[in-house]
Amino acid sequence: MDSYRIAVIGGDGVGPEVLTEGCKVMDAIAELAGFALEYERFPWGCAYYQEHGEMMPQNGLDVLQDFDAIYLGAIGGFGVPDHISLGDLLLRIRRGFDQYVNLRPTRLMAEELCPLKGVSQDEIDLVVVRENAEGEYAHAGGRLYQGTPNEVAVQTAIFTRRGTERIMRYAFDLCRHRDGKKRLTAATKSNANAFTMVFWEEVLQEVARDYPDIEVNWTHVDALVMNLIRKPQWYDVIVASNLFGDILTDETAALQGSLGLAAGANINPERRFPSMFEPVHGSAPDIAGQGIANPIGAVWAGAMMLEHLGEQKAAQVMMGAIEAVLREGQVRTADLGGNASTAEMGDALAAKATELMKD
Secondary structure, three states: OEEEEEEEEEEOOOHHHHHHHHHHHHHHHHHHHOEEEEEEEEOOOHHHHHHHOOOOOOOHHHHHOOOOEEEEEEOOEOOEOHHHHHHHHHHHHHHHOOOOEEEEEEEOOOHHHOOOOOOOOOOOEEEEEEEOOOEEEEEEEEEEOOOOOOOEEEEEEEOOHHHHHHHHHHHHHHHHHOOOOOEEEEEEOOOOOOOHHHHHHHHHHHHHOOOOOOEEEEEEHHHHHHHHHHOHHHOOEEEEOHHHHHHHHHHHHHHHOOHHHOEEEEEOOOOOOOEEEEEOOOOOOOOOOOOOOOOHHHHHHHHHHHHHOOOHHHHHHHHHHHHHHHHHOOOOOHHHOOOOOHHHHHHHHHHHHHHHHHO
8 A cells, every 4th residue: 555644734824724624535535545644744834933933944844855745734824924924934845845836726616606607617627837936936136225215125036948948848738638728828928027028928939839739828917817707718728927827826716716715736846856735725814713714725735636646536536526515515614605614514525535435
């Protein structure tokens, strides 16, 4: 029996709550699927920072290095500035482990959840491939003359040929192997960003020559935001820079019904380092501890983790359970118009996954 070591970082706010349910669903089917999951939990996050002055230990990456995957709940909390909480843990792991692909899928599994009119079930099925290691989040810049009338703040976006080409190739390869429209759209803004985005488009066109079977488009990000509302059915794979991808995927999460449904993967495709899987919704400190957070994003992230580990059947069963529970509509958390607790949603997903695994 295969066994996988998973580093679990519950983090802040609702993070530990939703990861508990994600582990519950994975555990429900692991033995039936013929593998085992060995969890090791780490108390890193804002509470750890307030006690130790750091979000994670200085040797944190060394500790995580030998795990098969990292399962992250959420980072961010009152009392710790966001640029510290995110920068010293989430971004540190992404950069340190060269997790240069941020993968965020979007599927409409129950049409009544979509805020748009006239969109039927299964019409929205797209994925955003976000460059995750450089771009606008490259952490290059600084501030001068702080607190004076001459204060200056500079934030520099960095786009390397290596970084841009490898995210483009990942997106093209994904588009080629998806059961989709074989259509790739690149988010750009070359009319205003005459250096970075013109370069982005040039690399796109160079890489596209190796993928003649893929329809290629590039769209200014403001128009893309509009068109995702007007005709989300048209899209298949979207490749975007770090900042543009971050913004676009909050919009695509809303299209499927709630930010609580959204999952993300931070992937090192070469597998030199462990990849990290997380729900997208953040720590939601206003509802932490109330037991009402939607755990589906964490469960979906767990399915993505199992798929990455090679457990394809278990991943498909988890996705089937999410889809079945949402379509049946009997168990829904508050963000989806229901009154189910976090644990009740987790129980429903675990039961459905077990049922599907035995079929």
